[in-house]
Amino acid sequence: MDNHYDIGIVGAGPAGLSAAFTVRWRNRSVFLADGRPEMGSLQRAPHVSNYLGLPPMPGTKLRERFLAQVWDAGVTIHRLTVKGVYPENGSFALQAGDDLVYVGAVVLATGAPPRDLLPGEERLLGAGVSYCASCDGPLFKGKRVAAVLAGEDPHEVLYLAELAERVYLFTPPDNIHPPFPSNIEPIPESLQAVTGSEHVEGVQLASGKTLPVEGVFFFTGRLPMAQLVPGLDTAGDAVEVNLRMATAVPGVFAAGDITGHPYQVARSVGQGQVAALEALSYMGR
């Protein structure tokens, strides 16, 4: 995979697809990544009856139309979770899966927050809480960690198990396929909170029991992106943007449900278009 693009887009829902389409329409190169492109909210909409220009149809059908058009425009959707966005002299490096991809500007279009943050998760981010085994795994060599896996491929957990002394695994039962390394211990309870004062000291279970760990890894698909780009302003769950879809970080734009309510397809498409045009302007293109 070539690893330099004009615009990097995180998330392939209506906002991300619209942004990618717009970049191609302006004849610039785009890197579009989504770790779980089939898990977005549009596909789960039984019926979209308010997208101007098209008759009512199931969300899956509307998405197929969008995809066909975006593919036609030459866009590839990379099935990779973007785990970090690192500013570098006015442009950016994206950690996409295990690769680094370099882009001139970024559009965040990861959708509505996939879940509420757990107590302690945000406070202890970077102090034991991580979303990326390949980035932070080595810090936990020989230590105990917890891993939360939501339907994703287990490869990050297996990598953790190579480093850590023990991995407490929180995942749906149908997601557990032995054999796996003996230091992975599935926990048949849900994780309720991350505990610790200065750094992670444990995880609290639904039963009230606490497991002592030094690290907690969340592999839960769409990430709380607001916390992965240093310097973003947020209001509640939403990333704050202005009318040009610019976030507080120069060169980083956001579009769609990540920017807050109302969650609507036409809003996301329009915002994605603006974010892409403004990202190209930021690059002077």
Added chain:
Amino acid sequence: MDNHYDIGIVGAGPAGLSAAFTVRWRNRSVFLADGRPEMGSLQRAPHVSNYLGLPPMPGTKLRERFLAQVWDAGVTIHRLTVKGVYPENGSFALQAGDDLVYVGAVVLATGAPPRDLLPGEERLLGAGVSYCASCDGPLFKGKRVAAVLAGEDPHEVLYLAELAERVYLFTPPDNIHPPFPSNIEPIPESLQAVTGSEHVEGVQLASGKTLPVEGVFFFTGRLPMAQLVPGLDTAGDAVEVNLRMATAVPGVFAAGDITGHPYQVARSVGQGQVAALEALSYMGR
């Protein structure tokens, strides 16, 4: 015509149509007015190739699709120029043609500014400059006025002629159809500036000549709306809005090209949708 509606929308381009469609989709009543619905920028677009979900097509065709859907939803487009928006105890009266229409909240979607303002026009608004003969005509009884008519129906000019001593008429030659009252004098030059210190004293012509008048009426279709709603913030030509499309005036929202660049159909449709939903929220609906 019934004259009470939930939401009033000024302008029937992509943003206004999207807003009207959204209000109906939420099963609320809408008053949609446009003095020149066939003169918008979408119709003049030879080709729209970047509206996600639809193949490339002429602007006229895309507009036909939008119109069919909006009509289906029960929206009527009233061919009336909205000449004023007057706040009244948290709701609004719209001066639409010669009628007053009462609405709970307003969406301004009048498009990009139709023309640059003339020197003196903004400064002398309300001091002799007017966009509404039925509102302000009686102030000029027995006086001399200038009227600028751009392809609209002449009925406001005829009304002025009943009141004023003399009406200097600035309009394209093919717009002049005698007989008309003898106190209407077509001027075969363009109007360059409005002059006067505290109030209008004259109009300056392309030749440099000045005609003494006490009033100047502009009947030029889409109005510089920013100046007709007291208290709107503007930045250059654009009405300032936040991400919820709220202007500085509570209950007044704006969407589409009136909010500035980039001028794009998908952006306008998305903004119209948001403006309508937020206008309904403002009303508590």
